[in-house]
Amino acid sequence: MGGKNGREGNMPGIVPTRHLIRKMQFSAKSTGSVAPAMHRYEQLAAEWAEGIERGTLRPGERLPSVRQTCQARAVSPSTVFQAYAVLEERGWVEARPRSGYYVRARPSRPGPPPITPPPDTGPHPVAISELLVELLGSTRDAEVVPLGSAFPAPELFPFEALARCGARAMRRLKPAHITGALTAGDEGLREALRHRYAVQGVALHPEELIITHGAMEALNLCLQAVTQPGDVVVVESPAFYGALQALERLHLRALEVATHPQDGVDLTALETLLQRERVAACWFMTRFQNPLGALMPTERKQALVTLLARHGIPLIEDDVYGELYASAERPPPAKAFDGAGLVLHCSSFSKCLAPGYRVGWAAAGRFGATVARLKMMSSLSTSLPAQRAIADYLQQGGYDRHLRHLRHALAESQRRALAVIDESFPPGTHPTRPQGGYFLWLELPPQVNALALHQRALRHGISVAPGVLFSADARFTHHLRLNVGHPGDARLEPALRWLGAEVA
Template sequence: MKRYEALAADVAASIESGTLKPGDKLPSVRALRASRKASPATVFEAYALLEARGLIESRPRSGYYVARPARAMPAEPLPHPAPDGEPRTVQVADMIYGILQAAASHEVVPLGSAFPSPFLFPLQRLGRALAASATRMDPWSTVESLTPGHLELRRQIALRYLLDGVRADPDDIIVTNGAMEALNLSLAATCKPGDAVIVESPCFYACLQALERFGLRAVEVATDPRTGIDLDAMEAAIQRHKPSAAWVMTNFQNPLGSSMDEGKKRALVELVTRHRLPLIEDDVYGELYFGDRRPAATKAFDTEGWVLHCSSFSKTLAPGYRVGWVSAGRFTRAVAQQKLAASLATAVPVQMALARYLARGGYERHLRALRATMRTQRDRYAEAIGLAFPGGTRVSRPGGGYFLWVELPQGADAMALGRKAMDAGISLAPGPMFSPSGGFAHCVRINGGHPMTPRIEEALQLIGRSAAV
């Protein structure tokens, strides 16, 4: 047994015996380090292991506490009726912009936000890495790191792929200004105005914004709240509409939280390869898994280069740094040309800072703690919604990420509920934001990426009362 496992076992025994009770604060890292003569890393590893088991929970800027017993959870959402599958011109930008602008203030309770709490990330360590990189930057790196990105960062990203069983060449990776640029460049490299693109139903609203921007038509394909996009329906849509690309989130889909198993991912890659259809894989939440190992990306099964795998560090390590990437397979040159025309390059100092941080270790330890926190918050939010919302409400239980898809009783008006919430200083993401056809009118997406506080509990109770009216 490793030292951190032994320490975790001792704390777990104290919880099971009743010596430590639900809600009790655990010894600080400093106190436990002194009493057990252990390194800070050992204590953090032990606490992360206990969090992953659901025995304790972390509260940012407060410490670690014994977790409360889990309450009965609300039922999970049912599959929605299949969309009609007709290609649609997308017109959602005004609605989405208005909702997001109203929620931009940090004074607003961020239940509709797309971002987790910034206090969950090692911003001070990243800041030191940024300062060191900027002062030691080779002037030639401003030229050498242009369109494809800083070589050392691309090498570190390739190593992350290798850990997940994916062979990736740094030369096939293009660093971008966040995952959104990676996804937009992938669309631009594979589609032309007027083309059809397969999307999930519901899908991430930024996907719809991108389609509208490029003058593309959306073909909605039914997506199960647990298992992801319906492959039979997708193949029928491919045969009928001859789309130029498909945009899919296979891990912890936003907004549903659904994930495909490995067999279904293999089948998806076989499907797009057979039809020679570019698959734009949005995988920004893949590292935020709650199980024993990272779920595979479809890129792991791509032998002919039809998958354009897009991700970023914004949701896992460095919010605000806006560093993402795409491993574009056979479309690498086309994506690089689009990058050159769109923004030329991504800021070199932040790329160097992230490469420095990744090379020095600590990322995995940070991710373990972050995953444990997100898992605890998922359960606390689901419990709170189950208590506060009207009977018949269903809540997703994703295996990773930080979004909860909430299906209100039929007849509820999510858009009206969002307006009432905003009047009270609370943001929500109504279901119609996630559909080019305006569907999911009785659903909302709730961001569980912020630690549960009395203010958030009160906000959920207010929304629940409004939804019951």
């Protein structure tokens, strides 16, 4: 993949060895001195990358274990892990839970090209709600294959354990806690969330964390806190349709910025927009973006936060998929780089632990008091039994174990789905290959009408999400978003093969 993103070589998203080595070296120009030799982990990563490029290490082959490498190379485990991290970040290898690091398989077809920049028509109103209601109502039918659904399979979640935790927590509840947790939320849950943020290197002020009725309430409250009707909000292109709905409801104007399937928001294009338009806020997903699945690299997240801080523009970070990473280490959110209190980080347990419980939160930075006031004026509080159930579950210590199983199941499901797509869809089909989450974005051959394909599929008992849902001006007419987060559903592979035949 060439062009402005600097990609080349045979594997989409891969940085060739010579570029990898060049990136690892210090710039003599910037330091004013001769560039020193690479660190040991950089040398190790470059050596493995060269082996992959030459074919000595083949796709699917397991890299040497940490213990083997430490013994053979006389290096520390941290050196080996740093080398793995470099290779993973550059796209050469992938981590498989409880198994190790493997050379990334070269796909039989390329991933999608960079998203075409949206037309330069300036900010515009949004009107997609009617289309959404019509198209997404089908996902409620259990008889329909849920490739168009927004949620993973319910069988992946510990509902029985949550029910036991809820009953136990409510028996212990003191009456005074009922009114004490009204707006900000249950203190036990808030403390557990602050601890999880701290593990990610994010120190939250207690007053900026507000428990909400799912992530959508958190996002809507944050949007209200930083905008007025008629304001311009920058969204990704393609964008999560929930963001477009929120802008429509609050009478805001959308300004779309090109978003790459691997790198996320195009920062050069974003800076151009900020210089040209008066922007009130940005609403982005930096980890496993819906619908692309894009994971913005860490250094680009940091650059994004720096850019917006320079312009004084708030970032609403929609991060409901942040826990669903497939790598060995959790990538940080943009919130980790927020020194100005301008990042309003929103998430929930709906996609990672408790669908239907509708427990989310906002870590709203300097806007915490405003968001809390808006919460009090709208819904006042979030269901206390649901909060207490989740807080008790977190205190029992099983959450991270559950997440490991969930991530593994989703990663395996994605791997199988991509294999079926590679076999069954015709040339001109380009799927994304995300590093987490459970969505795939397919660019189909240009002559395919994805909306008509959706209607034919629904008559066949299959739901899909056509690309027109993900843009304020109904672009992406030959694109689909597919939910592959149903690993136990035997209907998925036949449904994918049927879609491939229809596209062909």
